[in-house]
Amino acid sequence: MTLTALRDDALAATADGFALRLGLPWIRSLPIASLAGLHVEIDGDTVTPLQVDVNGRQVEASALADEAAWWFLQDRLIVRGDRGVGAGAHRVIVSFDLVIPYLQIRPDGPLTLPFRIERTLVTDAAPAAPLSPVIDPHTGAPVLAPRGSARDDTTPPDLPAAWSLTASAFNWTPEVILAERAATDIAAGIIADGIAEAIEVEPGQLWRSFPEPDAAEVEALRETLEALGGRVSIVGASLDDWLPGSRRRDEEERLAFLVPQLKDARRMGALGVRLPIGQAGEPLLRKVRPLLHDLDLVLFEEIQGQQTPGSASAGVAIDTIGLIDDPHIRLLVDVSMLMPSVPESYLEQLQRGGVALELITRLRNEWRDPATVEAIVDLLRSGGVPPQIHTLYMDMLVRFGRSDATVLRSILPLVGAFHLKFWDLDDADGRVSEPIRDLGALLAPTAFAGTLTSEWGGHEWLDADPSEMTRAHLALARGALAAGSRPLA
Template structure:
C-alpha cells in the first residue's frame, strides 16, 4: 500500500499553471479555475490578477462568484497571491498609509473568497507595514506569507533581514513560503533544449547540463550576459538562470523551517532524468517529516513559459509524482 501524505500536509494546485489558457480567454477565468476543482484537486491557490477584473480592489460580486463556483464543485481557495504596487508613478513611492490602503481590500477579498492566507514577495512589505497589518490578519483569520524562491537563499543579504523580521514578529499570522525552485540539482531538460534551439553555445550548454551548481557556471552565465552575447530571441528565457533557478539544498532550509508555513512545489517539466524533478521533493519530504511541518504544498508549473503541454494533465501527473516522492522516506525509499 502506497504511503499517504501526513496529516497536516495539504497538496494543492496553483491557478498559475493555467496562465496560458486563462490569457487565451476561450473560457472565462472562473470556469477554468472551478474546472481545476473538478478535474485535478479541490484545494487551489489563486492569482487574482488573472481572475478578477476589479483587482487590486476586488468587487464583492466577483469574489463571491468564484467562491460559490468552487464550493459547488467541492473546492476551496488556500492562498491568494496579493500584489503591492509600491509606486504611483516611476518616481513617486506610496506612503506607508497608501501601501496599507492598497493591501487592505485584497485581504478582505481573500477572507470573502474563503482563503486562509495571502502571499507577497519576501521583504516587499517591510516590518512597519507588517506590524500595521497584524491586527487585521488576526481579525480576518488570515496568514500573510512572504515567498522566497529561486536564488533567494536564506543567507542572501536581501533575504536574511526579511526572515529575521518575520522571526522578530513571533506571530503565526506572518510566515514564510518557500518555492522549491531554490532546490534544483539540475536544469530542466526541456529548458536546455530551448536554449540549444535559441543559439546558446555548445560549451555553455555543456556547463549548464553537467555542472549547474558549480559557481563557475554562474560566472559563465553572467559573463555572456554582460558581453551582450545572449541571442535576443531568448533573452527573457535566459534570465531564468539568474533569477528563477536555484542551487540550494534542502538542508539549507533547516534553520528557517520554524518560520515556514507553506511551499510551492515548483516544476518546469516532468522529465525526471537523474531524479532532477523528484529528488528535491524526496529531500523536502524527509526534512518536513522530521520537523512536524503543517501547511500547504502547492504544485506550481513554470514551464508553460516555453512548453505547450496541457496544464491539467501536467498538474495531475506532477501531484501524483509529488505525493510519491514526498512520502518516499517514510518507507525507506
C-alpha cells in the same frame, strides 16, 4: 509565454485605417499606464499617431500614463492608426515598454521590460477555433476530464494528515490569456476535473475589477468551489509599490492597496495571502498585523530561486519574521531553490535561441558549480545573449536555485507553506522528484502543517496541457513526499 501578444486575428481594417488587437504579455493584469513607448510598423511604415481604446474613449498612446484604467489579462487592447491595410498579409511590428509596478529592479523605479513582437498577419483573419469539448460517447454530453488525461484509480500513497497537496491556478496562465473561457471558470475547472481539492489563485488573473474586485464576484467563486467540494488555499496578493512616473507609494498608500486584497481573500475562504520575500518590509507588516488577526489570515512571504536564508535579499526579511514571531506572518518556500540540474526543455530553448553548445553542456553537467554562475554572468555582460531569449536567460540568475534542502533546516519553524515548483516532467536522475523527496525527509520529524502546492513555471516555453501536467506532477509529488517521509528501515 507560449502565447503571442499578436494572435492570428490581431489585424483588422477600419473605415479610416486599422485596428490592432494587442494582448498583454504578462502573468496578471496591469494598470494601462504600464504601457509606454508604443510603436507600430506595418509593412515597414511607422504609424503615427496611435490611439488606444480606453473605456469607450480613444486616447493618444502617448497619454496613457495619465489613465487610471487597468488592462485585464483576458482583454486585448485595441490600438488604432490611420494607415490603410488592404486585404491579404502584412508584416506588423509592435514594440513597447511594459512597466511592472510590483517588481523593483533599481532603487529609483520599477522593473521595465522591453517588448518587440513581429508577425505576418492577414487582415480580418478569423480567430482560431476554440478547442472542442470532450464528449462522452455514451451520453453525448461534455465530460469534465481534460482531453488525453486518465483518472488514476490506484490508491495514492499516504501523507501526514497535516500536509495538504494543492494546485496553483497559475499553471493555467496560457489558457487564461487565451480567453476562450472566463478565468473563474478555468479556476473552478481544476476542482471539477478532480485535479485538486484546493487551489491557489491569482486575483490579477481572475477579475477585470482587480485590484479591488466586486465582493459579489469573489463570493460567487467561493460558492462555486464549495459546491464542487473545493476551496481556495492561498491568494497571490500584489503590492504595486510604484505609480506612473516612478513615484513610490508611501506606507499608507501601500497599506491601502493591500487591505482590499486581504478582505477579498477572507471572502474567498483562503487561509492566507502571498507576497514576495521582503517586499512588505517591517513597518507595513506591523501595520497590517492587527487586520491579519481580525481576518484570521496568514501573510506568507515567498522565498524562491537564487534566494536562500543567508542571502542578502532574503536574510533580513526572514530575521524580521522571526523577530515579529506571529503565526499570522510566515514564510512560503519554493523548491526552485533546490534544483539539482537545469531542465532539459529549458536548455533546448536556449540552444535554439543561439546560446553556444559549450555553455549548454556546462549548464547540463555542472549546474551547481560556482564557476558555472560566473560563465552565465560573463556571457550576459559581454552582450552575447541573443535579445529574443534575454528574459528567458535571466531565469538562471533569478528563478533557478542551486541549494541543498539542508539550507532550510534553520527556518523550518517559520515556514507555513511550500511551492513544489516544476518546469517539465523529465525526472531523469530525479531532477524533479529529488528536491521534493528531500523536502519530505526534512519535514517528517517536524510539526509542519500546511500546503504543498504544485506550481508549473515551464508554460513560459512549453506548449503543453496544464491539466495533464499538473495531474501528473501531483502524483509524482505525492510519491516523492511519501518516500522521503518514511522512516528508514
